[in-house]
Ligand SMILES: [Zn+2]
């Protein structure tokens with residue numbers, strides 16, 4: 001049994017999940033609302049937001065803590081790192097594997113019980129790099 005079967009999957013929730021899993025853009029609730037309106041013209045932003053919260057609390061999707069003003073959501077719940085563009089705020093995936101076990105290293109240095117770590121990169125995305133180049137020419 002996967003997590004999905006424990007949570008009651010309404011039709012709406014199912015579609016929200018499908019749409020989120022179909023993209024790699026780590027959309028905000030607003031972005032999701034724009035995407036979903038094409039399939040469900042009557043859906044409200046509040047409904048989208050509430051369902052994203054429920055899905056992330058159930059561990060079916062992940063809510064990202066990357067910098068920026070709006071929360072972003074990720075349909076990929078495998079452990080991976082993110083890179084955020086300092087110009088436009090877009091978020092990409094980086095599947096970097098640390099060379100050694102960071103949790104184990106951290107555990108040696110603290111009395112906390114360590115569960116996991118989070119690694120976040122910042123940089124400039126290809127389209128912003130391109131824009132900068134054009135601007136300079
Ligand atoms: Zn950018």
Ligand SMILES: [Zn+2]
Nearest residue numbers: 074076092093
């Ligand atoms: Zn991701």
